[in-house]
């Protein structure tokens with residue numbers, strides 16, 4: 001019967017060494033700093049007459065990049081409204097066939113994504129931020145201080 005203790009023992013020793021190194025002074029500070037994370041979520045928004053369809057209805061807290069495509073034959077606008085007076089939008093018309101981008105940093109809350117011109121015709125939808133369930137995915141970027 002062969003024993004596997006030899007291999008396991010080596011692996012444990014390596015882990016212990018690494019832990020000791022990190023615990024020592026400056027290295028620990030760097031390791032702590034590099035755990036700061038920013039989450040960026042890209043959401044596709046398709047504008048038609050008179051509807052906005054989002055590729056996802058929820059997003060984690062952080063940066064959200066809206067890729068707004070107007071697939072109708074009418075010019076539209078694109079804006080995001082939220083709690084505490086949050087209001088951002090693409091400042092120009094999105095003409096038929098055009099794609100424009102809006103990058104926003106969103107806190108936890110419920111936001112209304114809308115077309116300023118046609119909101120009264122129902123051209124608006126809801127985006128929930130910070131209430132993500134297991135069905136959503138996010139891209140997490142770890143910022144390293146190593147260069």
Ligand SMILES: [Cu+2]
Pocket residue numbers: 075076077115116117118119123
């Ligand atoms: Cu519109």
